[in-house]
Amino acid sequence: xxxxxxxxxxxxxxxxxxxxxxxxxxxxxxxxxxxxxxxxxxxxxxxxxxxxxxxxxxxxxxxxxxxxxxxxxxxxxxxxxxxxxxxxxxxxxxxxxxxxxxxxxxxxxxxxxxxxxxxxxxxxxxxxxxxxxxxxxxxxxxxxxxxxxxxxxx
Numbered sequence: 001x002x003x004x005x006x007x008x009x010x011x012x013x014x015x016x017x018x019x020x021x022x023x024x025x026x027x028x029x030x031x032x033x034x035x036x037x038x039x040x041x042x043x044x045x046x047x048x049x050x051x052x053x054x055x056x057x058x059x060x061x062x063x064x065x066x067x068x069x070x071x072x073x074x075x076x077x078x079x080x081x082x083x084x085x086x087x088x089x090x091x092x093x094x095x096x097x098x099x100x101x102x103x104x105x106x107x108x109x110x111x112x113x114x115x116x117x118x119x120x121x122x123x124x125x126x127x128x129x130x131x132x133x134x135x136x137x138x139x140x141x142x143x144x145x146x147x148x149x150x151x152x153x154x
Contacts, residue, residue, distance in 0.1 A: 001088065002122060005107040006134055010141040014094045017102040018074035020144045021092055024051055030139040032132045033057060046071045051079065062086065087111040106137060 010017050020026070024044045027036040034055045042050035049068040055061050062085040069089075070078035079090045088110035097103040112118035 001109050001111055002119075002126075003107070003109050004126075004130065004133070005105065006130070006137055007103060007105040008137055008141055009097050010102050010104055011100075011145045012102055012147065013100060014096050014102040015074045016147060017094045017104055017144055020140070020147070021094065021104075022073075022077060027053070030143055031136045032139075033061070044068070066090070081110070085113055087113070104137070104141070106133065 012020075022044070024036045024038060028034060034053050036051060036053040038044035039050050039052050044051050045068075047068055047070065049071070051066040051068070053064040053066070055064060063083055064081055064086040065083045066079040066081055068077060069080050070076060075094055077092045081088050081090065088108060090109075091105070091107040093103075093105040093107070095103045095105070112122050114121070
């Protein structure tokens with residue numbers, strides 16, 4: 001298992017951040033190279049909800065399927081990754097911060113594929129992966145802050 005955790009403050013209320021986060025199908029607007037959807041016949045809300053994401057360019061990439069294992073609106077969503085490539089857990093936490101802002105924490109505990117080869121490959125890929133997630137989270141913050149009901153930055 002490898003742990004990745006990134007956090008940032010967003011000029012919006014926790015409720016606004018949570019609502020934007022769980023608008024799963026809009027994640028493609030801010031998550032680099034990823035399209036997210038709720039599978040047909042499933043719900044993306046509450047424990048047991050199902051999600052799917054394709055990360056890649058064109059047809060080259062991988063499918064990440066997920067099941068929601070915890071739903072504590074507007075504070076936390078946990079998922080278990082059930083795909084062939086991505087396995088492990090994801091945790092999204094939204095906490096109240098100073099001056100009407102919210103702190104958003106994205107954490108992943110991933111079971112790397114390919115054993116020792118996967119662990120070595122992760123060492124090479126990790127800095128780029130972290131940079132991509134960090135950039136995506138900043139894009140997410142900008143989108144949430146641009147919403148009409150967002151908290152105005154001073």
